[in-house]
Amino acid sequence: MAGETFAFNILNEDLAKKADDGELAEKTLWVKSKYPANDIKSRLKENLIEKHKKTVSDLNISTELKGKLLIGNIDDLLDFLKSNNKIAENIRKSDVDLVSGGPPCQSFSMAGRREKTNEKNNLPLTFAGFAGLIKPKFVLLENVRGIVSPFKENGKHYHAWQEVAKAFSVQGYVPVCTMVNAKYFGVPQSRVRFVMIAIRQDVAMQLMQTIKLPYLSDAFSFFESVQENLHDLDAVPTEKLQLIRIDNEHYKHWFDGILLPKITNKQDFFTAKDAIHDLITPNLSSPYLHYLKSVFKVKNTPLENQEIRRHCDRVKQRFSIYQAINKLHNGMRLKAFDLIFGSPISTDDHTKVVQALSSVLPRYFVPNALQLDTLIESVRTSKHSQRALIADMPSPAQMTIPDEVCHYDPKHPRTLSVREAARIQSFPDWFVFKSKVTTGGKQRAYEVPQYTQVGNAVPPLMAKALGEGIVNAINMLKRNGSK
DSSP states (O other): OHHHHHHHHHSOOOHHHHHHHTOOOSSEEESSBSSOTTOHHHHTTOOTTOOSOOOBOSOOTTOOOTTOEEESOHHHHHHHHHHOHHHHHHHHHTTOSEEEEOOOOTTTSTTSOOOTTOGGGHHHHHHHHHHHHHOOSEEEEEEEGGGGSOEEETTEEEOHHHHHHHHHHHTTEEEEEEEEEGGGGTOSEEOEEEEEEEEEHHHHHHHHHHTOOTTHHHHHHHHHHHHHTTTOGGGOOOTTOOEEETTSHHHHTTOSSSSSOOOOOSSOOOOHHHHHGGGTSTTOOOHHHHHHHHHSOOOOOOOOSOOOOOOOHHHHHHHHHHHHHTTSOHHHHHHHHHHHTTOOOOHHHHHHHHHHHHHHSOTTTOSSHHHHHHHHHHTOOSOTTOEEOOTTSOEESOOSSGGGEEOSOTTOOSBOOHHHHHHHHTOOTTOOOOSOSOOOGGGGGTOOOHHHHHHHSOOHHHHHHHHHHHHHHHHHHHHTTOO
16 A cells, blocks of 8 residues: 555556556566565555565566666565565665665554564565665664663563664674654654664774764774674673663764764654644745745645544543643643543542533533533543644644544534644655555554554654765765775
């Protein structure tokens, strides 16, 4: 599903239309599938997580890969490249500048089951193996903030980010590990993510000799320690492996656009209202939208993905209460969430919260505090992460399902549209999200509908800053005579 969106926007290939017209895809290839190439419709709905059921491949020794989108399992792609070493060798000879990726991260996420042995933990290691085979100058890996939080299993503490850094060091890459926040790059969202920039050993040595980046020597020391302990990686000391946090004043000046991304917004962050208010207020001028248009190319296309989701009265009432909670001061706000989520709360605090909410809710909403108390009981939910956006602040990290965040405007007690979520992620309005809007049940394990495509994406403005930092490092090496 994400591949369908990528093909449409980046390669100008409409896979759904080709399926309807009975045509073959020209720029999109399946690594492996259960379905033949002329059955694009089935391929677009396929569960790619299933193993041992996919027997059809669009790849062979003569396949031209340049300019193509490959859809499938990275393990299958690795198997193909290892079996066809001539293709892998040709890719290596092209001296690729960058391989980037975001391996699935459910077992690293604070919201998921944090398990050292979860098979999804192997995907960052597979990514490292792919990099070791292709040997690009740089590798960019993005993951959730939970990857840096230690978790305990069988009496031991594990740090997943350090294990991933070891895996890339084994493959010949010097890992520079950072924690970045999208709001520093013009994104109207406080989205904290782990980003590792892994540098091929020879390139890292050139950088150390020419640019003198202050953090590279420690990263190189860690790399050398891994190389010295290849048969016992548990013996590798991790003290030298810095986690460079963009929110820490000690490190902030390192984010200068040479390798590490350049900070573009230091304090005047774009807000949720900056991002989406023009979508509910016709003809409103939006500085943020003007900024997006100045950064990305402009296309005169109709606005898509702006379908408004419908809710029952009970859900609307709950969202209105969330909006009202945002008007309370911090201490009272926390107690209000305890009340609405059914957490333990004293009788005195209960009374104070109901009175406070009664004072900020519209008078038509509920006539008196007693009725509001009854209403709160009726709208309770087990989804304790639900919140309303705060208009004059950056959005919290974008969620991947539609009902995690609701609008800040009292006239709009509803979830965000896909387009509103995309604005908060910094996608330009011409970027169209394809396939189904949302999903549920068992299909959630393998389907990637529009809301998930938006929520799981690296914000384009942050991606741009990351890319520019690497480009600047490459250009500086070139100016100093390095290959």
